[in-house]
Amino acid sequence: MNLELRSDTFTKPTPAMLEAMFSAVVGDDVFDDDPTVKALEHKAATMFGYEAGLFCASGTMTNQIAINVHVRQGDEVICDALSHIYLYEGGGIAANSMASVNLLQGNRGRLTASQIREAIQPDNFHHPISRLVSLENTVNKGGGCYYELDEIQQIKQVCIENNIPLHLDGARIFNALVATQESPLLYGKVFDSMSICLSKGLGTPIGSLLLGTSTFIKQARRVRKRLGGGWRQAGYLAAAGIYALDNHTDRLKEDHTRAKTIGEIMEQLPEVEEIYPVDTNIVIARLNESILASDYVQQLLEKGIKASPFGKHLVRFVTHLDFTDEHLEEFRKLMR
């Protein structure tokens, strides 16, 4: 049995999702003529209360497009030091938008309103202009933790007072929504733009969406084209996205339950110093100082368990659509 816990991106389309893809009605999306892409963009935008959406190949692309539309060269983006936009997008903030970052140290990747208030640069030509605040929810590097909506609303207030837009990297926003039982509309209200991923917990083979006002998405569409992200019969992929939004959001709670169990199993092991609180579908184990994560991951692999090294002594496990109760029992047996 293959215990795939490296990432929730390893999922394969289910037979029903493939069926939806096969039967999609498609057209040329660069000509704005693919009805299934339009339907997906409309569906996601409406779900979060936005005017428009833009279907893209990856979450890196949706984040980088959003940053590019929001900022100008020499500006800065305020974000946590653990942010995906900073750590895992190939230096794109600098390379694509010629902007810098104002990195803050949050709590497992989560910032507070007062931290952001202090970080915003005064209006003085010595400083870069603080042009965008970007949050991540759930936080990947923080072990899948999520924000309290109240904190986000306070952050939004700081942004409004300073006339700075607020972006969300919501690659795993559905994990946060399922965990908190909050309405997506409340999130759409506070973020000026939002990136959501369909290829993580929702289980599509590819795809992310950028959401915002019609004016914002019109600009975003131009940037996507400039980056080479215009695509043709993307409706086959969009059909997977529509299927996932209809069928794969509520079940995320199963992933959260299984992740909790993995945390409980790992916690018993002598080589594990600490398990980060398991809030959603990500488990981070901090190993004994004498054990390197890379060595440990190799040992797990020999048992048939795939996990990711996530720092010198940190190992990450991520549950998902293709990790079942059967897999979980096998995991328990192997770790005994």
Ligand SMILES: *Cc1c(COP(=O)(O)O)cnc(C)c1O
């Ligand atoms: C996966 C992920 C993204 C997007 O990654 P892509 O591989 O480019 O789709 C963005 N933000 C976070 C937090 C992620 O985990």
